[in-house]
Amino acid sequence: MTDASPRPAPPVPLEPLAAPESFLSAADALGVVFDDGDVERLGLYLALLLEANRAFNLTSITEPEEAWNRHILDSLTLMALLAELPEGARVADIGSGGGAPAIPLAIVMPHLRFTLIEATGKKADFLRDAAKRLGLKNIEVVNERAETVGQDHKRRREVYDAVTARAVGKIAVVAELTVPLAKVGGQILLIKGEKAPEELEAAAGALDLLRASCAGVVETPTGRIVVLEKLAKTPRDYPRRPGEPKRAPL
Numbered sequence: 222m223t224d225a226s227p228r229p230a231p232p233v234p235l236e237p238l239a240a241p242e243s244f245l246s247a248a249d250a251l252g253v254v255f256d257d258g259d260v261e262r263l264g265l266y267l268a269l270l271l272e273a274n275r276a277f278n279l280t281s282i283t284e285p286e287e288a289w290n291r292h293i294l295d296s297l298t299l300m301a302l303l304a305e306l307p308e309g310a311r312v313a314d315i316g317s318g319g320g321a322p323a324i325p326l327a328i329v330m331p332h333l334r335f336t337l338i339e340a341t342g343k344k345a346d347f348l349r350d351a352a353k354r355l356g357l358k359n360i361e362v363v364n365e366r367a368e369t370v371g372q373d374h375k376r377r378r379e380v381y382d383a384v385t386a387r388a389v390g391k392i393a394v395v396a397e398l399t400v401p402l403a404k405v406g407g408q409i410l411l412i413k414g415e416k417a418p419e420e421l422e423a424a425a426g427a428l429d430l431l432r433a434s435c436a437g438v439v440e441t442p443t444g445r446i447v448v449l450e451k452l453a454k455t456p457r458d459y460p461r462r463p464g465e466p467k468r469a470p471l
Contacts, residue, residue, distance in 0.1 A: 235272060238266030244289040245448065247442055252295055255329065262328050262355055263293050269351045270319050279319035291443065295387070296322030297329065299410055303383060308332045313402045315367040316340075316389040320348055322412065323385065326359050334359050336381070336436040340366045356365040371401035371460040379404055379454065387412040393424035393446060393470040400431040401455040409433065409449035416443045427471035431455050438440050 240260050248255075249278055260400045267288050285433055294404050299322055303312065312466050314323035317337035327335045339345045345364035363370060363377075384399040384407070388437040392411060399409045413420065421435055428434055432453040441445040442445060 233260075235259050235265065235268040238267045238271075238285050238289070241286045241289055242263060243286060244294055245306060247290065247294050248297060251294075251300070253300060253329070256371060260458070263325055266320065266324055266328065266351060266355060267292065269347075269354060273317075273347050273351075279344065279347065292319075292321045293325050294333060295412060295441075295443040296325035297437075298446060299319075299385060299412070300329065302356060302408065302410055302439070302446065303330060306333060306382050309334060311336065311369075312383045312385060313338060313377075314337060314383040314385045314387075315370075315395075315398050317348055317362075318344055318416065320351055321469060322387055324348070324351060324355070324360070326385075327352075327360050328355065331359055333360070334376075337362045338367055339364060358408050366463045368460040368463045368466065369396060379403060379451075380430050381407060383408045383410060383461050385412070386409045390467060391423070391470065392420040392455040393418070393427040394466050396424055396431055396433065396449065397460045397471055398465040400428075400433045400449065401460055402438075402452040403450050405453060407451045408436070409451065411447040411449070413445050413447050415445070417447050421447060423469075430471055431459055439465070 231393045260345060271283060282291050312333055313336045313337045317323055317339040324335045337348050342364060345362050348362045378401055381402050384403045386395050386399055389395045403409055417438055432455055433449045433451050436448045436450040
């Protein structure tokens, strides 16, 4: 007996978005050197992002040139800080949403392994589909709350060489979600804006509780990167239950 149920239609091929000169010049000024095919795959990622954005909210930025600079360039500002990681090093990204910075970084840094942590099912599905269509073998997607992942002592807690976050929340909140995932001695890289110094000052007590410290703030063409260092094992109480870090920051 044959199965007469219809097969799902294959994805409609998309044309990559062409990289504008403003992006290429800014990337060159950052010292980014692209391998063959990188720029085309970055453009395809943006095309996938903007196409999916028609169905559900992934980004408020829909103008192509702005998307290249606000999503791709902003993501690539982390490259210099991740450049010293060895082959096969593990990087976790929390609240991955539409995929920046992790997917652009996975394209241009194929020697690193990226774990994208996203609580919303539709967004996690998009991330998996995008990774598949981009041919990225160095990405895994975890559809869980960051608080839950941070308490996974068998597989996730304190195993990552670096942890990244972009547009997730204030430093006192995002530190509780990221620091528990990093190895002792690992880095936490937070893409922030102009209020980073104020947020750092407010987060001093939280960083002390989490056994982390600020190792510097890096100015970039698109904002600031707050660099945290994991000094010692995070106490088992952190992160707290889902929703608690945001409701009552440390």
